[in-house]
Amino acid sequence: MIAPLERRSLKRLRHKPVPPPLRLVGGLAFLIAIGTGLLLLPISGTRQLTLMEALFTATSALSVTGLSVITSVRDLSLWGQILLMLLIQIGGVGFMVVAVIVFRLLGRRISFTDRIALSDSLGLLSPAAIVTLTRRVLITVITIELIGAFLLYIHWRTDPRLSEGQAFFFALFHAVSAFCNAGFDLFTGTPGFNDGIPRDSVTLFVLGGLIFLGGLGIPVVADLIAYPNERRLSLHTRITLLVVSILVVGGAVGLWLGEAFDKDGALVGQPLDRQIIVAVFQSVSARTAGFTGIANFEQLTPASQLLLIALMFIGCAPASMGGGITTGTFAVLSISLWSYARGLPTAQFGGRTLATGMVRRAAAVLTISLFVVLVASWLLVMTHDTTLDRAVFEVVSAFATCGLTLGFTDELNTFGQLVIIAVMFWGRLGALTIIIALARQSAAPQVVTYPEEQILIG
Template sequence: MESDLALAKDFAPLTRTDSGSAQPAKVFKNRFNRFFLGDKRRPLPPPLRLVTGLGLLAVVGTLILMLPGIGRGDPLSWNEALFTAMSALSVTGLSIIQVADDLTLFGQIVLLILIQIGGVGFMVLAVVVFQLMGRRISLLNRLALCNSLGLIDPGAILALTRKVLLSVTLIELGGALLLWVHWRDLYGPDRAIFLAIFHAVSAFCNAGFDLFGTTGIPTDNLSLTILAALIFIGGLGIPVLSDLLTWPRSHRLSLHTRITLGVVMVLLCTGGIGMFLGESLSGGSLLEVSWPRRLGLTFFQSVSARTAGFAGIPIQDLAPPSQLLLIALMFIGAAPASMGGGITTGTFAVLVLALWGYARGLPSAQIAGRSLDPSMVRKAAAVLTVSLFVVLLAAWLILMSHSGSRLDPVLFEVISAFATCGLSTGFTADLNLFGQLIIVLVMFWGRLGALTIVLALAQQQPRQLVIYPEEPILIG
């Protein structure tokens, strides 16, 4: 009863002093600390904190983007602002506006900040702010941060958070410097500064927003190489980057790092070579391009397809085999705890290893002299099942609400939103209001991940005291 009264007191109307003056600062501080620092009487579960936090950021971002001075001419409508804010915070890149033409410089700066918050993660920023304020970080917030970064051990999470921010800053600044040196003669030294910073952040965060409008990103070899490097590093994941930075001293890479690097290289080569072959056949969009240039474009698109969203080749011009390959790459996505989305390379690897172990008659999934916990296989299967359900449901709803639409562009758009990729065949501009809201929800889901949202929505179940007898059913 006391905890209920205390909780109700924090959310009661603003109290007044004897002089009648309101105390909004104190009440706001109580509510802010209750959400982020934790409430000992009624703590908010970590997954629910992530869901609520991203939702609140989306609301704030929407309101900011609707302000005068953000859009050129008239302010953005609420649906344009909501779609853009969610696409930035989920580092997707899908847009129903032309960022280069419809946003002012101030609006583009706001968009850049939203991309950075979405890429690094609001829980990381919240922890850094509290540390600067000298506040203690509760265990629940450390667990929430572990969920946000996809990590397992909360023990050294604060030290890792500082390394994450330092590494992100250095990588983005290095990429921006390289882009500025290359672009200063093309766009002028002053304009090249903002272009370089914006696209370095967008590439590393795997966001896919660009400021080049309908002309698209520069596709010269050096620009594509720099952008591909930023996308590749951002898609490896925080644990892998941390492991690689300490590798010369530790002399051994973790199993997660080795599996991630192996899967990433296999997907990169499969996508690059597959699209090269698809666009080299009759009807391909790159038949008139020399084979070295064709190989470079297709490999860049293979890197970008795994949640980055930059189009080195017009997606609508690609042959159907290449588009199908892009759908597969987008659905798998980037590594866990990275800037990207999708079911992640970790889920894909666990499912493949489990299938291979079952085919060989092994009691569990095994690799490199190690066995995987059966609970990991169950989690991977749950992620795949829920992800397929979300993609199919969203595609069905859009097809039902957009008469005359074909399946392939709708499915491509939905998977691009789910994987927080941002590649589009052009169907985004044809979405009605209902379709835009569906894509917003899919981007929200894709950024947080299936398990996070399911755990946040599910109630805490009591410990099972009864174990029921087993009975087989037919499968296969």
């Protein structure tokens, strides 16, 4: 028997709205559970996958990371590969969009809270017109992917190592994998491709373009599409394009210096135009697609390892297919630093003041990201016989949902796989989502204000 008071509190418990961050966590976990289950079906594999293999693959696909403990083309059936592609697509375009569609199919109206949650996840600045926008985004995404797939198919169908059917499916799969910045590939394990994806200039150019567009993020793409009519780009779009340009060029120059002039470098002895294409592709891909443009990736020079760790950590634009602390955080921190050094009262850039609270958010993103990378790396080196650089590279790659690896993924034991799964999960949700879900929210607007006090900082 339940006393009236208890019944009332039970009722309140039942009706207490789940806060958006927690809903995001639950949603991704739910999708991963479904994906794991589907991958475990006998028809999905050419052999029965283990639970850990299926869980790792589903997480990696839905978080568009691309780290893999299986060889997709060999261990998955065609149906399994199609499933993988769908998981990548869902993970990339965002399970939020899926949620919208599900809501529509169920005929339910989207509540205002849901709109807010969606706009949080997609990074949209206004919750209005979300359904319209979602439809437009989906059409844009599929159009871009189909164009990419068509170009890849035209190019690959003449490759003697691929059958007509393979060329068709590979083109589709890799267009999705590239645009979603997932970095999964089917070439590794296919006879004739001992070294993974083909690295001819046309392939690198098409894949690089898809990755680049996917990494700009939905708000930027939407802004660019609207530009011919509106003739105005938002501050967000301008900063994103600027930062991405700096990162791509800087990364490419750095990789070129590191690999073309070191005696063990991967680009030594190649013609200059080829060096440039590979360096630019690898720079684009590092944030955060994870395709390797450089063959023998595990023999990367330490200079390039460091550079790639930095690029991966910064990552892509917010609300894009990629992860990392995001170019937005990077821009805010840089602008704030320079404004502070100049003695300006606020962070300013291009005739605009950065809104109050943005520096606080950016600092929080950086702090929690460093913390997660540090803890996960420590757990890995404690439990594996490996060097520090390989472990840190792997963790940053997982956190940024990048998927590049110095060959460490194959050596992970079950505990290590669980750590990487957790980091991919955290990374895909965005640096702050889990910590906000974990923190006890301050319930009511604060009425007490505490007195201010200075403490010294470095």
